[in-house]
Amino acid sequence: xxxxxxAFAFTGTLxxxxxxxPADAIQTSNEIPTEQSDSTQRLRCGDxxxxxxxxxxxxxxxxxxxxxxxxxxxxxxxxxxxxxxxIVFRERDAKGDVLWSGGPDPNGTQQVRGxxxxxxx
Numbered sequence: 001x002x003x004x005x006x007a008f009a010f011t012g013t014l015x016x017x018x019x020x021x022p023a024d025a026i027q028t029s030n031e032i033p034t035e036q037s038d039s040t041q042r043l044r045c046g047d048x049x050x051x052x053x054x055x056x057x058x059x060x061x062x063x064x065x066x067x068x069x070x071x072x073x074x075x076x077x078x079x080x081x082x083x084x085x086x087i088v089f090r091e092r093d094a095k096g097d098v099l100w101s102g103g104p105d106p107n108g109t110q111q112v113r114g115x116x117x118x119x120x121x
Contacts, residue, residue, distance in 0.1 A: 045083035045104075045120060051076040051113065060086070062120040066094035075115035080104050086120040088112040094119050 046060035050073045061067055062083045069075055069092075080086050082104050090096035099112045 046081045046086075047079045048075050048112070048115075048118075049077045050074070060118070060120060062086075064121055066117050066119040068092045068117045069115070075112045075118070078110045078112045078115075078118075080110065080120075081106055083120040086118055088115040089117045089119075090114055092116045 042061045042063045044059045045062040047057050048060055050056040050058060050069070052073045056073075058069070060078065060080065060083065066089075075088065078086070078088060078100065080102065085101070085103055087094075087101040088099045088110075090099055094117050096116075099115050100110050102110070
């Protein structure tokens with residue numbers, strides 16, 4: 001009987017909390033946005049090296065949509081300094097195999113050889 005009282009109390013509290021949550025706080029889509037606008041703010045949160053050019057360091061942006069590596073080159077190493085979460089894809093336009101995903105690591109690098117696009121926020 002005690003268990004049922006506790007279960008009903010917990011369920012009631014949970015339902016009241018869900019009803020009180022604002023509608024815009026509930027994420028309704030899990031798709032990666034594909035459109036990029038000029039008004040999108042680009043926040044630099046790390047860097048990555050290109051395979052063909054060892055000295056080429058490119059900025060890593062957390063801007064809420066995917067970014068393609070410029071030209072026909074590929075990513076080699078990624079430094080995620082303070083992006084909340086990043087995903088590196090083998091193909092352009094956030095398609096293909098996921099080569100790496102994770103949060104920031106200020107002391108380390110991630111091998112993402114062959115990556116052509118990424119999504120960070």
